[in-house]
Amino acid sequence: MMRDIRFRSVLSIIVLRALVKHVVANFTLGANGTSFQCTDRGNLWCFGNASASPAGLMLTPIDRAIMAYEYYLWTAGMALSTTQIPLQKSESDPTRTSISFSTSFRFIIEPSDPNYRGDGMAFVMLSEGRQGFSGGSFGVFDRRGHHIARTLAIEFDTHENWDLGDENNNHVGVDVQDVNSKLARSAWEVSIDLAGSYSIYSWIDYNSSTQNLEVRISSDNAKPSLPFIVYPLNLFDVFHPDELVYVGFSAANGLCFNFYTVHDWTFSFVSDPEAIVQVSPPILPALPPEPGGGGKVQVALIAGVSLEFSFEQLCIATDQFGEESKLGQGAFGAVYRGQLPDTGQLVAVKRLNPVSNQGLKGFLAEVSIISQIRHRNIVKLLGWCKDRGNLLLVYELMPNGSLDKALFHPANPKSVLPWKLRFKIISGSADALYYLHEGWRQQVIHRDFKSSNIMLDQDFNAMLGDFGLARMVDHSQCPATTQIAGTFGYIAPEVAGSGRFTDKADVYAFGAVALVIACGRPAFLFKAPVEQIFLVDWVWEKLDQESLFDVVDPRLGEEFDAKEMKLLLLLGLLCSHPNAGSRPTMREVVEILGGRVALPLVPSSKPQPHYLSFVASDPHQSI
Structure with a gap:
């Protein structure tokens, strides 16, 4: 039954080219502009499970009174603007220069269960208006993750698919022609939980002069000065210069499900691409804020471990928690390889995700258990750190990994x-x-x-x-x-x-x-x-x-x-x-x-x- 639902959704392929408006225009949809409209005369082509209401654009089933898993499993929804976008500045342009563009949007991803998150959503640019498979294909690609149409997608991935090479269940990636990201980065690095049930703001800018694609994300509406991702890209390596492309959103669920809502969306051509600020991504993640409440409980639980480290010690040990030191990303935080500056001992340092209440509960559960048990086949906890809002655990390093x-x-x-x-x-x-x-x-x-x-x-x-x-x-x-x-x-x-x-x-x-x-x-x-x-x-x-x-x-x-x-x-x-x-x-x-x-x-x-x-x-x- 589960597979039938997926195949029925996937096999409904719709070609829109004969019906679309060939109009070049900037647009703003949502609270600050025209409402989202999934109708024959509206501003969006919506298929699969996508729909629109005064509350916003919903990309998967919305009836929360029906919480049966069968209603949500293997679902996908796609919404594309009825205004196609030309990629070439001018048909008469002898240099065949591509456009520059900027788009921004606000979205909320709400998991049905924080431990079981759906697959995620994506901003898409497509050569054809055709829907793909659900699950890890985001409703964009075929069941093996390959393109159905020429595709550029920025994925906001909330489910770790091991077979697709995902880093974790909370990352942003640039997908070109298939679902395996050309470049991806964990959203935990900027203290954002993509499926945190709160508003996420994203800005995507393409500069045709420098041929750079920049992606920014934030938990508030102030556009960050530094891009989260910078990816070198020639649009004409993805699409044909003379074709019109569809722009929009797609989201999908597999064996777990999220609710996806886009509340605001702006798309515009940039007349002066040099006006787009070009800067490098930050090297270090922002220091996490002080977790709210529970401080006395945390200290009491950790007090069973004798060795307390300072945050400065662990920064030095892990080379400032750099990417080269990262061993992996778990449900509640990242793990880094380190060497203690005083003794030279190799350690594994687990750093709690600062914005996750579920992560805090998991951290406390881990400390309360592992600080008390001793067995030759269970990892040994060496110490802990609670300093300036940081919660970290220090383990003996396992040289052969997992x-x-x-x-x-x-x-x-x-x-x-x-x-x-x-x-x-x-x-x-x-x-x-x-x-x-x-x-x-x-x-x-x-x-x-x-x-x-x-x-x-x-x-x-x-x-x-x-x-x-x-x-x-x-x-x-x-x-x-x-x-x-x-x-x-x-x-x-x-x-x-x-x-x-x-x-x-x-x-x-x-x-x-x-x-x-x-x-x-x-x-x-x-x-x-x-x-x-x-x-x-x-x-x-x-x-x-x-x-x-x-x-x-x-x-x-x-x-x-x-x-x-x-x-x-x-x-x-x-x-x-x-x-x-x-x-x-x-x-x-x-x-x-x-x-x-x-x-x-x-x-x-x-x-x-x-x-x-x-x-x-x-x-x-x-x-």
Whole structure:
């Protein structure tokens, strides 16, 4: 059903060239000009789920009284101005010089759930008025991210698609002819959450003399003096000089959804392109503001860690939090490689996103848990910093990065993580998760167990990290949380169905990681054939076809232990059983991997789920 909705939306391709107004004009739409009008005689061509009202231009379904996921999944909307834009200054211009232009707009992106954000929106320039696919294609590109028409798009991306090379779930990018951005930058660097449910202002300027495209963003209506992105661009490398182009907006949702609204939009030709100020992007992100409230609670939680760092120390250690030092971007902040100036010790510094309330809650959750637990397969917290509004955590550095990078982005592209190390890593990960579930005084539900959260030390021992979504409960209570968390491909079906998260959901995620290690591909791969998008489903299908080893990572060749491989594949399926009650505990998983207990019988085909039978009725909640 979900796929049908997407295909019905995508296959409705509309060609507008015969109907469009061939009028050269500047325009202002929204609160400060003519209202947005999606009608035959209006100023916009709207298709897919786009619509207009006095409140603004809505790009996806707007009836918030209907909160059923089926109403929003795989939706896309596009709105293009009925005024086409000529790219050449004059048809008689012998130099064939392109126009310069400026456009500005205000938009709001509101996620249905802060942990599950839709894919995002884009300002677009198109050679043809044709709608693309939903999800990560933004309603602009085909299902594999390639152009349908000649395309220049500025994307405001709010969902991290690993297979599309996204840096994080909060970035701005320049897309030329396909969805893989030519240049992208995290919006966290200027303290902006694109899906923060508040107004975002954007300015896009193109100077034909310097052939530079500049993008600016701000949380207020004062245009920044410094551009956020500068991209060298010749418009005639994208479009034909003699064609007219459509300009407008497109937005899309996949398995998660946002509400997208454009409130104001101005587009104009620039008579004197030299009037556009040309400056370089800032090197350092702005210092975050002081988080509101909760200061005493923060200090109390962090006080369990003995070593306090100053912000100056960590600035020096990370080379002013420069891009060259950045190791990655998580849900609640960026992580930087650093070297402590006094001792020379290599560390990983996690810096909280300053504008995210959800990030603050995740930071506090991480501190409260990881400062208390000690295990050989869990990352060690070395210290903390609360200084001038900055909240940072300092960890021991894992020299071999994450399991995700070791499998898919090794330092040497030709290197393949050997089977012996893979089995060692999954065994250590099982030990860590077993300790969280049963080995400490309170049960800890991780809620985001995945390959990118498993770090690797110098000897490739697994070190579980990122406790920003974790929750603690007493062993005597029902271990259920009510806020959906996690990452696609690792989310247990009963969580999506009921919103309740237990230790058995962690077991499901462990099963997905086991299959990722054995198969050498991500748990969720949007570009894959339909039957292979979710790794767990694909492995079940191959087991049913009695061709289980077809899923083995081909890069391994025959360099693996067949008995261990079969064990891990079947254990991965058992842990990812559709019914939570049929999954083993992590204690049993550890014993199976250690050869102390035989693997229970695994069904020969994927069982039918019965999620509701597992939903706990105990009213106790986690803290």
